[in-house]
Every structure is written in structure tokens, then in C-alpha cells.
Amino acid sequence: MSTKTVSENFLKASLPWETLEDGLKRQFLGFDDKIMMVKVTFKKGGVGQLHEHYHSQTTYVVSGKFDVTIDGETQTLEGGDAFYVPPHAVHGAVCLEDGMLIDVFSPAREDFLKD
Numbered sequence: 473m474s475t476k477t478v479s480e481n482f483l484k485a486s487l488p489w490e491t492l493e494d495g496l497k498r499q500f501l502g503f504d505d506k507i508m509m510v511k512v513t514f515k516k517g518g519v520g521q522l523h524e525h526y527h528s529q530t531t532y533v534v535s536g537k538f539d540v541t542i543d544g545e546t547q548t549l550e551g552g553d554a555f556y557v558p559p560h561a562v563h564g565a566v567c568l569e570d571g572m573l574i575d576v577f578s579p580a581r582e583d584f585l586k587d
Contacts, residue, residue, distance in 0.1 A: 476585065478504045494518045495567075500584070501574070508580035514538070514567035522564035527577040529557040536571015540564075 479502045489497045495515035502509050514520075514536065522541065535551040542555065542563045549555060551571070557563045565573075 489513075494520075496520070498584075503580045503585075505582075506579050508577045508584070510575045510577070510581075510584070512573045512575060514565075514571050514573070516567055516570050518567040520565040522562055524560050524562045525581070525583075526559050527579060527581060528559055529563075530576050531555050531557070532574040534572040534574055537568040538571060538573070539566045539568060 479500060483501055487499050487501075489499050491497050495518035497513045499511040500508070501511055511534075512520075531554060533549050533551055533553045533555075537548060537550045539546055540549050540555055540563070542557055543561045547555075548568070
């Protein structure tokens with residue numbers, strides 16, 4: 473795990489992006505051990521695979537269109553919509569139009585901070 477456990481106080485748009493699979497990129501927008509905010513961009517067809525974790529998560533859809541599944545229920549969400557994922561709920565998303573999500577996790581996703 474990274475030795476960094478707290479982000480800088482002020483975070484500018486020039487922060488580095490991490491490239492993930494399936495046309496996804498993420499940028500850390502602030503965190504400590506209790507909370508983490510992450511910006512994630514998707515290309516059309518990008519998939520956030522179904523998964524679960526012990527963290528609470530709330531997500532704001534900045535732009536685009538996504539089919540979001542939480543515990544077997546799927547809804548189509550667009551810019552301005554949001555969703556909440558309780559701990560251990562199986563969830564994922566499929567990007568229908570290029571878009572961006574802002575994820576907030578509590579506690580922070582320590583698995584994202586690995587070197």
C-alpha cells in the first residue's frame with residue numbers, strides 16, 4: 473500500500489489520471505482514511521464490472537448515460553442523477569454514452585492506494 477494516506481488540501485484539475493481497463497480513467501480528488509472522492513471517466517461501452525466492497529459509496533453522474541445495477545436492479549442514469557451503494561451490495565455500471573462519475577467512498581478505498 474502507498475505510504476500516502478492523506479491527499480493534499482488543494483487539488484487542481486492537472487492532477488494525474490490513472491488508466492484502467494475497459495476505457496476507464498480515474499483521478500483522486502481528495503482522501504484520508506475516512507473518506508475518498510474519485511473522478512472516473514468512461515468511454516461508450518466501458519464497463520465497471522459487478523463487484524462488492526465493505527465501503528459505503530455514493531456516486532454523482534456528471535455527464536453521459538449509464539446502466540447502473542445495484543443488487544440485481546438496473547436503472548439508466550444520466551448527468552445530474554446519483555446513486556447510493558450500501559456496504560457489500562453487488563453493483564456495476566455500463567456506459568451507454570461517454571461520461572463521467574464522481575464516486576465518494578467511506579472509509580477510503582485503501583485498495584486504490586496500492587503502489
